Structure formats: structure tokens, C-alpha cells
Amino acid sequence: QVQLVESGGGVVQPGRSLRLSCAASRFTFSRYMMHWVRQAPGKGLEWVAVISYDGLNKYNADSVEGRFTISRDNSKNTLYLQMSSLRPDDTAVYFCARGGEYNTPDGFHVWGQGTEVTVSS
Amino acid sequence: SDELTQPPSVSVSPGQTARLTCSGDPLPKHYAYWYQQKPGQAPVLVIYKDSERPPGIPERFSGSSSGTTVTLTISGVQAEDEADYYCQSADPSGTSWMFGGGTQLTVL
Numbered sequence: 749q750v751q752l753v754e755s756g757g758g759v760v761q762p763g764r765s766l767r768l769s770c771a772a773s774r775f776t777f778s779r780y781m782m783h784w785v786r787q788a789p790g791k792g793l794e795w796v797a798v799i800s801y802d803g804l805n806k807y808n809a810d811s812v813e814g815r816f817t818i819s820r821d822n823s824k825n826t827l828y829l830q831m832s833s834l835r836p837d838d839t840a841v842y843f844c845a846r847g848g849e850y851n852t853p854d855g856f857h858v859w860g861q862g863t864e865v866t867v868s869s
Numbered sequence: 870s871d872e873l874t875q876p877p878s879v880s881v882s883p884g885q886t887a888r889l890t891c892s893g894d895p896l897p898k899h900y901a902y903w904y905q906q907k908p909g910q911a912p913v914l915v916i917y918k919d920s921e922r923p924p925g926i927p928e929r930f931s932g933s934s935s936g937t938t939v940t941l942t943i944s945g946v947q948a949e950d951e952a953d954y955y956c957q958s959a960d961p962s963g964t965s966w967m968f969g970g971g972t973q974l975t976v977l
Contacts, residue, residue: 783966785968792953792955792969793955795965798966807964853959853962854918855918856904856912857917859913860911
């Protein structure tokens with residue numbers, strides 16, 4: 749079945765960097781927009797970033813603008829989130845999610861299980 | 870404002886109908902989506918494009934839209950429907966997405 753598997757989470761000190769990965773399988777990854785969504789402990793969902801199916805267009809939430817970079821490698825069926833200048837309020841479970849096909853915005857029909865990031869000294 | 874507002878909690882008895890609302894300025898300009906999230910699990914899409922139901926989602930889940938408010942209706946609520954529910958929408962170009970704060974549905 750269609751699957752997304754995140755990895756790369758962990759404990760990191762404030763100000764440091766971390767890269768998350770999301771491996772896609774059993775669907776044509778290169779046809780879909782991809783998103784990152786996070787959820788702080790005990791809080792709601794927060795959209796983080798989106799990348800177009802071809803990787804040419806990227807957009808971030810204001811809360812991570814200038815610090816986080818979304819990217820993808822369609823040859824490896826993998827989505828990435830490079831996080832820098834991490835802050836304690838970036839502590840969350842990070843989910844990758846499949847968006848719409850090509851340039852058509854749509855809901856997030858497929859989600860990974862999430863990877864936990866803790867920013868603490 | 871690009872915020873979506875949901876009531877923090879709704880309670881219903883088994884077999885009754887639960888109506889969860891979501892309001893915000895983005896809603897007339899872009900579709901609404903609804904997600905169910907149970908503790909420790911990833912969200913699951915239960916309604917897309919205001920009222921469409923993905924494969925595998927029970928028929929008791931339905932969605933509707935009117936102006937700046939969308940509603941998720943769960944008819945004949947079951948104990949397994951107890952979860953957090955989040956609405957979602959986007960700007961017209963799909964370059965900025967937002968979630969509501971979530972509604973905790975309690976089945977009494």
C-alpha cells in the first residue's frame with residue numbers, strides 16, 4: 749500500500765541543524781506536491797512547508813521562513829526538510845504528507861507516521 | 870485573516886449526530902478538508918473538497934459548506950469516532966495552508 753516513512757528526528761541543541769527525510773513508496777512520487785506538517789506536544793497541527801511535484805516551487809509557513817528548507821529528490825522518491833537555527837518551540841512531531849497531483853491543490857490523502865524532534869539544551 | 874476557528878470540544882452520545890464547525894475567511898475561496906486524529910496516530914483525511922469522502926471512510930461522515938463556515942457531520946456516532954478533528958484550507962493558489970485549532974469529540 750501507499751506509504752510514507754519519516755526519519756531523522758532526534759534531540760538537538762538550540763541553534764543547531766537537523767535534516768528530516770521522508771521515503772515514499774508504492775505511488776508515483778514525482779507526480780505529487782508534498783508537505784511537511786508538525787504537531788507540538790499536546791497541541792494542534794501546524795502546516796510547515798510545501799514543494800511542487802517538480803521541486804521548482806517551495807513555500808514555507810511564516811514561523812519557519814528563513815530557517816527551514818523543503819526539498820525533494822524524485823530519483824530517490826524522497827522528501828527532505830532541512831532545519832537550521834532550531835529553537836525550543838520547534839519541538840514537535842514532524843509528519844510528511846502527500847498533497848495534490850501536479851499543480852492541483854488537494855487535501856493530504858497520505859501521511860507518514862511522524863518523526864519526533866526535540867530542541868533542548 | 871487566514872485563521873480557521875473550531876470549537877475546542879463537542880460531546881455526543883452514541884447513535885446521535887455530531888456537527889463540528891469550522892469558520893474562517895479562506896473558506897469561500899478554497900476547499901475545506903477534515904482530518905481525524907486519534908492519540909499517538911497520524912491524521913487521517915475523512916473529507917476533502919468540502920464534501921467528498923475518501924475510499925474507506927464510513928458513510929456516516931459527511932461535509933458541507935456555506936459561506937465562511939464548513940461543517941463535518943457524523944451521523945450515528947460510534948465510540949470509535951472519539952478523536953480530535955481538524956479542518957484545513959488554503960489560500961487560492963495553494964501556496965499557504967492552514968489548520969483549525971481542532972475539536973475534541975467525546976462520545977459519552
